[in-house]
Amino acid sequence: MKTKQNNGPSTRSKAFGPGPSLGVENHWQGVWVFGDYRNYFQNRVTLQLLAKGRQLSRDLGTELTVLLLGSQIHQYAMEYTAHGADVVMVVDHPSLENYQVETYVRVVSQLVQNFRPEVFLAGATVFGREFFPRLAKRLNTGLSADCVALEIEPEKRLLIQTTPAFGGDLLADIITPEHRPQMATVHPGVFVERVHDHGATARMVYPEVDIQAEDRVQLIRSKPDQSRKGSLEDSDVVVVGGKGMGSKENFQMLFELARLLGGEVGATRPVVLSGWTEEIRLLGQTGKSVKPKLLITAGTSGAVQYTTGIQGAETIIAINRDPHAPILKMADLGLVGDAKTVLSLLLEKLRKRL
Numbered sequence: 001m002k003t004k005q006n007n008g009p010s011t012r013s014k015a016f017g018p019g020p021s022l023g024v025e026n027h028w029q030g031v032w033v034f035g036d037y038r039n040y041f042q043n044r045v046t047l048q049l050l051a052k053g054r055q056l057s058r059d060l061g062t063e064l065t066v067l068l069l070g071s072q073i074h075q076y077a078m079e080y081t082a083h084g085a086d087v088v089m090v091v092d093h094p095s096l097e098n099y100q101v102e103t104y105v106r107v108v109s110q111l112v113q114n115f116r117p118e119v120f121l122a123g124a125t126v127f128g129r130e131f132f133p134r135l136a137k138r139l140n141t142g143l144s145a146d147c148v149a150l151e152i153e154p155e156k157r158l159l160i161q162t163t164p165a166f167g168g169d170l171l172a173d174i175i176t177p178e179h180r181p182q183m184a185t186v187h188p189g190v191f192v193e194r195v196h197d198h199g200a201t202a203r204m205v206y207p208e209v210d211i212q213a214e215d216r217v218q219l220i221r222s223k224p225d226q227s228r229k230g231s232l233e234d235s236d237v238v239v240v241g242g243k244g245m246g247s248k249e250n251f252q253m254l255f256e257l258a259r260l261l262g263g264e265v266g267a268t269r270p271v272v273l274s275g276w277t278e279e280i281r282l283l284g285q286t287g288k289s290v291k292p293k294l295l296i297t298a299g300t301s302g303a304v305q306y307t308t309g310i311q312g313a314e315t316i317i318a319i320n321r322d323p324h325a326p327i328l329k330m331a332d333l334g335l336v337g338d339a340k341t342v343l344s345l346l347l348e349k350l351r352k353r354l
């Protein structure tokens, strides 16, 4: 699979976070990834973070640990070992079976204070977005959300956290020079998971921790959200429409194209905001990430918040009437023209052939 360059706006700036501190003591060591196994989508981003975390831990000359909280979760220990973890830290307790943010923050902050990892990563999933900011606050450290790249500056052992800023007009390199751990969330699909290695081994750690379940909020029952069901993330073909599709009626053409190609339909944010399709089809920083073999994107400009969700696609065909649209630089094949006209011709051909 090719690595896609994001050809969106590329101005870079440096930011520092957070403010005044007591200074970093130098015995913080190790890269941690939060094992977010609760559904397939979240688990994949954990595997992607393990691949990146392995590179970061090698650059720092340290170990990669995956942290697992829950009940009866040992099968994930094996999976994360096969995906590159050196250490699997497991807190297995009946009161951790269901996610409860206050309990989780309390348990994990104890572990961080005891083991002192210098880097801590989680997926920018619904879970990560709630859990990690609270944890960072509790630990009095910084957090960069929705990172699109992570690198190590070896001299000062700093994690360079690259994230879109100011509405995506620039990419900011953020560092956390004085607090630890250096925390970041990463959107699913930004990094590529390693191949499952059945022969890999890891050290298991079962730390002692004070688990007092919070009873201020109690989970009475839970059931899967049927509206989120769908195979967009798994589809080999995805056709996406952007604001340049012009209207809800024109957008319907994408559903026929997807049906003829055996694929799924995705959308950009302005399309969802205009009510042309449902939010579950939103791709990008605040939506889903896809990795199809073929992605056709019509009437989309190529904003970085959108391309974050499609950069794992193997082949991208873009249709845009503006020859200077950033999406055309990212695409493997760019068609300059009116989306409705190009799609009508394509549909006509496909209807005859299929």
Ligand SMILES: Cc1cc2nc3c(=O)[nH]c(=O)nc-3n(C[C@H](O)[C@H](O)[C@H](O)COP(=O)(O)OP(=O)(O)OC[C@H]3O[C@@H](n4cnc5c(N)ncnc54)[C@H](O)[C@@H]3O)c2cc1C
Pocket: 167, 168, 241, 242, 243, 244, 245, 246, 267, 268, 269, 270, 271, 282, 283, 284, 285, 286, 287, 298, 299, 300, 301, 302, 303, 304, 305, 306, 319, 320, 321, 322, 325, 337, 338, 339, 340
């Ligand atoms: C914090 C934040 C998070 C965001 N998260 C997301 C996200 O998750 N997903 C997302 O999609 N956006 C997100 N956005 C919005 C994002 O910045 C862009 O505004 C959005 O992706 C643009 O959508 P678009 O390409 O459909 O529309 P536009 O940027 O308006 O582009 C329309 C394109 O269509 C072309 N066009 C117009 N008419 C035609 C025609 N007849 N035929 C062919 N081409 C035509 C134009 O040349 C243009 O390039 C976010 C923004 C912020 C600030």
